[in-house]
Amino acid sequence: MxxxxxxxxxxxxxxxxxxxxxxxxxxxxxxxxxxxxxxxxxxxxxxxxxxxxxxxxxxxxxxxxxxxxxxxxxxxxxxxxxxxxxxxxxxxxxxxxxxxxxxxxxxxxxxxxxxxxxxxxxxxxxxxxxxxxxxxxxxxxxxxxxxxxxxxxxxxxxxxxxxxxxxxQGLYKPPVKDFIDNKALAATSIEEVKRLRSELSDYSAIHYLINHESFELDSATQSRIEDIEKRNNFNPTKTQAEEILQRYARIKHIMQVSVSEPDPLQKSLLTEKIDNILLHRRWGYLILLAVLFVLFQSVFWLASYPMDWIDGGTASFSGWLSSILPQSNWSDLLVNGIV
Structure with a gap:
């Protein structure tokens, strides 16, 4: 370089x-x-x-x-x-x-x-x-x-x-053609600004019209740009809105030709089919009762395993305590009451 x-x-x-x-x-x-x-x-x-x-x-x-x-x-x-x-x-x-x-x-x-x-x-x-x-x-x-x-x-x-x-190094040059037709947004105003600053692109000229007060420009240039705005009735809000609409219209085209995305319609159709079954005016109630029955049964069925383990462990522990503790009211309370 x-x-x-x-x-x-x-x-x-x-x-x-x-x-x-x-x-x-x-x-x-x-x-x-x-x-x-x-x-x-x-x-x-x-x-x-x-x-x-x-x-x-x-x-x-x-x-x-x-x-x-x-x-x-x-x-x-x-x-x-x-x-x-x-x-x-x-x-x-x-x-x-x-x-x-x-x-x-x-x-x-x-x-x-x-x-x-x-x-x-x-x-x-x-x-x-x-x-x-x-x-x-x-x-x-x-x-x-x-x-x-x-x-x-x-x-x-x-x-x-x-x-x-x-x-x-200049091997890639900026595109000659604008991404959107910027000149159509404010043709006369853009041309007049570019006569003051010939190095500007059409789009840069739009930003000079919108935000020139915040730019490092001499007082003569500031006055001329203000005069251009007034003579041509330049409306920054309208210009910005039209620009964004143009850009998204062109971006939509780019997305269509260079990007493929899952069809959201297919996802919505699948969701609708599931909803039609689960929310059916007759079958929906039967499906709900079936789900609740399965949940109810599974709670008792699954709970039986840890309950058996706990009962077995408690019985073994109680027997072990009976074998090592002397006969007394306190040992009887501990073995047969607390444990």
């Missing part, structure tokens, strides 16, 4: 991101704070095939619409607003057992036109649920590398490191 890569790990909370960070960095970790906030900043280093790379574990977030302080930290880094943290590659950690929910955030990252690698975790849990994922088809649909990993068992880590390095 010509330079040391800086790699950011992002993902939904509980997606396995921290486990991956620990797996990649081992003991080479540092914990600090992001400037101006009390959110932990976890960094470390890892060895890639051709050199060392720096890893930063960004706080978990569900989407690029932050609400909590830690989500704002991740958001600012991903939108290029943190001058001290500028990742060359973003690894989006996604839970394979809840892929649909995780893909929302992943596709938002892809539309930022930043180098992205998707690391699929919890594939074993997905398999237990009967979920099968066609990784090659998922890669084709998303346009970015997808690697299956298990950080706890060190599975897929060499392949992930290779994908991170190749993406950082």
């Amino acid at each position: 010509s330079k040391r890569l800086h790699i950011a790990l992002v993902g939904n909370p509980n997606s396995g991101k921290s486990s991956l960070f620990n797996c990649l960095t081992g003991l080479n970790q540092k914990v600090g704070n992001f400037p101006g906030v009390t959110v932990d900043k976890k960094t470390g280093s890892t060895n890639l095939p051709s050199g060392e790379a720096e890893i930063i574990d960004l706080p978990g977030t569900y989407s690029l619409y932050p609400r909590r302080l830690d989500e704002w930290v991740s958001y600012r880094v991903l939108l290029g607003q943190d001058i001290k943290v500028r990742p060359d590659v973003v690894v989006a950690v996604a839970d394979a057992s809840n892929l649909k929910r995780n893909l929302l955030f992943c596709t938002q990252l892809i539309d930022l036109k930043i180098p992205v690698v998707i690391a699929l975790t919890m594939m074993d849990l997905a398999n237990k649920k009967g979920i099968k994922i066609d990784i090659a088809e998922l890669e084709r649909e998303l346009g970015v590398p997808v690697v299956v990993i298990n950080p706890r068992k060190q599975k897929g880590i060499p392949q992930l490191k290779k994908a991170m390095e190749q993406t950082g």
